[in-house]
Amino acid sequence: xxxxxxxxxxxxxxPFWDACEQEKLVVQRCGETGRAWFPPxxxxxxxxxxxxxxxxxxxxxxxxxxxxxxxKYFAGFTDRLPYNxxxxxxxxxxxxxxNIDGPNDSISIGQQVRVLFERRGDVKxxxxxxxxxx
Amino acid sequence: xxxxxxxxxxxxxxxGNFPETDSYGLGAQALAAAVExxxxxFKDIDGLIVNRIPSYERFAxxxxxxxxxxxxxxxxxxxxxxxxxxAAQAVASGAAETVALVYGNNGRSKRMLYGGAEGGQWxxxxxxxxxATHAMMWRMHMDRFGTTTDDLxxxxxxxxxxxxxxxxxxxxxxFTLEDYHQARPIxxxxxxxxxxxxxxxxxxxxxxxxxxxxxxxxPPVYVSGYAQRDVFEQATPRDDFWYPALQQIAGEVYDRxxxxxxxxDGLMIYDNFTxxxxxxxxxxxxCPQGESGNFIKDGILELGTGRLPANTNGGHLSESYMQxxxxxxxxxxxxxxxxxxxxxxxxxxxxxACAANIAxxxxxxxx
Numbered sequence: 292x293x294x295x296x297x298x299x300x301x302x303x304x305x306p307f308w309d310a311c312e313q314e315k316l317v318v319q320r321c322g323e324t325g326r327a328w329f330p331p332x333x334x335x336x337x338x339x340x341x342x343x344x345x346x347x348x349x350x351x352x353x354x355x356x357x358x359x360x361x362x363k364y365f366a367g368f369t370d371r372l373p374y375n376x377x378x379x380x381x382x383x384x385x386x387x388x389x390n391i392d393g394p395n396d397s398i399s400i401g402q403q404v405r406v407l408f409e410r411r412g413d414v415k416x417x418x419x420x421x422x423x424x425x
Numbered sequence: 426x427x428x429x430x431x432x433x434x435x436x437x438x439x440x441g442n443f444p445e446t447d448s449y450g451l452g453a454q455a456l457a458a459a460v461e462x463x464x465x466x467f468k469d470i471d472g473l474i475v476n477r478i479p480s481y482e483r484f485a486x487x488x489x490x491x492x493x494x495x496x497x498x499x500x501x502x503x504x505x506x507x508x509x510x511x512a513a514q515a516v517a518s519g520a521a522e523t524v525a526l527v528y529g530n531n532g533r534s535k536r537m538l539y540g541g542a543e544g545g546q547w548x549x550x551x552x553x554x555x556x557a558t559h560a561m562m563w564r565m566h567m568d569r570f571g572t573t574t575d576d577l578x579x580x581x582x583x584x585x586x587x588x589x590x591x592x593x594x595x596x597x598x599x600f601t602l603e604d605y606h607q608a609r610p611i612x613x614x615x616x617x618x619x620x621x622x623x624x625x626x627x628x629x630x631x632x633x634x635x636x637x638x639x640x641x642x643x644p645p646v647y648v649s650g651y652a653q654r655d656v657f658e659q660a661t662p663r664d665d666f667w668y669p670a671l672q673q674i675a676g677e678v679y680d681r682x683x684x685x686x687x688x689x690d691g692l693m694i695y696d697n698f699t700x701x702x703x704x705x706x707x708x709x710x711x712c713p714q715g716e717s718g719n720f721i722k723d724g725i726l727e728l729g730t731g732r733l734p735a736n737t738n739g740g741h742l743s744e745s746y747m748q749x750x751x752x753x754x755x756x757x758x759x760x761x762x763x764x765x766x767x768x769x770x771x772x773x774x775x776x777x778a779c780a781a782n783i784a785x786x787x788x789x790x791x792x
Contacts, residue, residue, distance in 0.1 A: 296548035330546055330660050355664055356568075358560040359613040360551060364541035368551040373613075376552040378561055378661055386661040388547040400568045416549050 293366035295411040303331040306345055311415045314408045318385050320346040329385035350406035352379040352419060357391065357398045367411075379404065379419055392420040427683055430513040431645035432789070433638050434463025434631035435754040440595050440745035443625045444534040451627030452478045452529030453488055459629035464642025465523065470631070472521030474498060474508050476528045476750070484527065494521035502697060503783040505749025506651065510787070512632050513648050522633055528750040529627040537623065546660060559698040560615040561662040566700065567614070570715030574614055576722075577699040578605035581618045581742055583726050584696065588739025590728070590767040595624050596743045619699040621741035628750035630757070644791060646760045649774070650682030651787040663782075670784040671708020682774075682788035686710060689788070690772040691759055692726070692735040693752035695779035696742050702726075702735070704780045728767055737767045753777055753787070760791040 298308060307330075310317040318327045321335035322342035328335070335343050357377040363369055375395045380386050391398050392407065404419035436458025438451050446454075452475065460467060472494035475481045481497045494515050498504045505528075512524040540554025547553065566572050582605060588594035600618070608617040638645035654670035656663070679686055686709070694705045703717035711733070712720035726735040738744040738755040745751050756775040758764050769775075778786040 296543075296545075296551070298549050299544040336658060356561045356565045356662070358557055358564065358615075359610070360557065361610045362540075362554075362612060364538075364553045365548070365551055371551070373610075374551055376547070376550055376557065376561075378565075378664070386659065386664070388550055388552045388661055390550050400565070411549060414549065418550070 293369065295367035296365045297412050298414060303333055307331050308414055310345075310347075311408060311417055314415065316348040316350050316406050316417050317345045318348055318381070318383060319343050327383045327385050329381075329387050346383065348406075349382050351382045352404050352406070354378070354391070354398060354400055354402040354404060355380050355386070356400060359395050377419065390418045392418050393424055397421065397424070426513065426517060426648075426650070427681060428635065428647040428649055428790070429517045430632050431635055431638050431647045432630055432632050432757045433641045433643060433645055434459040434465065434629075435757045436460070436462055436629045437593065437747075437751060437754055438627040440593055440624045440626040440747070442533045443531065446531070448478050448529030448531050448627070449484055449487060450529070451531060451625060452484060452527040452629065455529070455627035455629040456488060456525055456527050459525065459631050462643060463631050465631065469523050470525045472512065472515055472524030474512055474524065474526045476500065476504060476508055476526070478527060478529045492521065494524065502695060502748030503779055503781040503785065505753060506653070506777065506779055506785040506787055507783060509630065509632070509648065509753065510651050510653065510785075513651075516632055516634055522637060524632050525629060526632070527627070527629045528747060530747065531625045532746070533623050533625045539623070554612065556615055556620055556698055557612040558662040559700050560612040562666055562704075563700040564614055565664060566666060566703070572703065572715070572718040574606070575602060576703060576718035577615075577619055578602045579721055580696070580699045580702045580726070581605055583724070584736045584740045585743045587728055587737050587767060588743035591738050591744055594739040594744040595622055596739070615698060618742070621697050622743070622746045624745050626745050626747055626751070628747050628754050630754065644761060646757045647790045649684070649788045649790045650678050650680070651785065652677040652681065653783060653785040655783050657782055666704045666708070667780045667784050668704070668708050668714055671705065671780060672710070674784060674786050675709045678786045678788060682790070684774055684788065684790070689733070689774050689776045691737060691769045691775045692733055693756045693775060693777045694735055694740070695749050695752065695781065696736060696740040699742065701780045705778045708780060708784070709778060709786065728769065734769050737764060737769060749777070749779060756789045760789050
């Protein structure tokens with residue numbers, strides 16, 4: 292099986308991927324506004340001069356949208372076609388794109404989901420599953 | 426800035442698959458056509474902006490010009506309007522008198538892929554390509570407002586009908602709504618005919634002052650007003666369809682041009698994917714948010730019958746993927762009345778708009 296596409300690790304997202312290895316979903320939180328953001332970056336977009344820290348998320352979120360890929364873009368996803376990608380709003384605020392574990396036709400906007408982790412090559416990737424299916 | 430700068434020359438190559446040339450060759454050919462169109466010579470050019478041409482220096486060498494203002498712009502299509510407005514500012518400020526803007530793209534013969542590039546933020550989840558981003562936005566739009574993929578099909582088939590009147594267009598065979606739904610899915614809810622083409626080609630424009638335009642070959646087309654909003658704060662596909670940014674633009678661009686929305690005779694809408702056409706119509710206030718499907722249902726965007734013909738060359742969906750550059754050339758030609766079978770009768774004011782993370786609009790007028 293072809294390799295799954297891997298993240299481009301940089302100084303800012305390395306703690307995120309290290310946490311995933313421990314099956315923890317973490318995001319940065321602004322010391323001034325308390326707001327969380329994703330993807331990881333060197334400063335808070337809400338107060339670039341403020342301190343920030345890493346926060347472990349509840350792992351809960353909501354599906355805002357989803358798509359189903361029929362076109363092959365990555366060799367590693369060939370066997371999964373047609374596969375879904377979903378826009379998730381974490382309970383803590385940030386949006387991220389992930390996959391929903393389950394049949395594509397079971398996904399709906401507004402669905403409540405919870406994180407789980409799946410080994411893909413060198414990293415464990417956070418994906419989500421509908422709460423009422425877990 | 427109202428009417429302080431005008432477009433005096435436009436040119437383009439043929440559109441298709443041309444492995445025998447490259448973006449330099451395509452750009453040079455388009456520029457030669459624009460120079461001829463304007464009745465200028467290459468020596469008159471004292472400003473140069475290039476897009477998707479790897480080296481501005483090599484390009485200037487090739488066409489033998491030493492400008493006093495020179496700039497390469499980013500390859501994203503949203504930079505078509507950015508390039509034109511920067512050139513307008515250069516002309517209005519006196520940094521240059523006559524600026525040539527040149528676009529050359531050989532993505533088709535180079536087998537350029539849009540999606541799957543290394544290093545993408547969402548690659549580990551298989552999320553990639555501009556088309557998927559728009560598919561994700563459109564799913565939200567349908568859920569929130571009750572729009573349908575039929576609405577997208579009407580946009581695509583209307584622009585194809587326009588392309589059938591355009592000898593330069595790559596795709597000229599009309600299709601029905603049924604054909605649209607039978608096309609293969611690429612990234613659902615979008616299908617093949619929701620996607621722009623990928624083809625080789627070049628486009629060039631020349632801008633100068635109204636004073637300089639007086640003794641040139643063609644009547645000037647004025648850059649009457651423009652507005653831009655950059656929205657970079659979301660790393661994911663946006664959940665707002667650029668609506669707030671486009672609303673701000675709508676609040677400025679008509680005032681700046683000194684005309685009302687009702688006086689616009691035709692639209693050139695950046696149609697990388699069909700949903701952006703509907704996002705643009707809503708954002709600019711041609712219809713209320715969520716109503717674009719009903720708004721276009723009876724053919725308002727169609728040449729000949731509709732009140733607001735759009736993308737009369739066929740757009741990115743059917744004419745050519747020239748990333749806004751060919752749409753702006755079409756705006757100029759419509760304002761001049763040069764479009765033959767696809768001319769909007771009596772067109773005086775044409776509006777270009779792009780819904781993207783750099784959202785923008787420009788109003789062109791012939792008088």
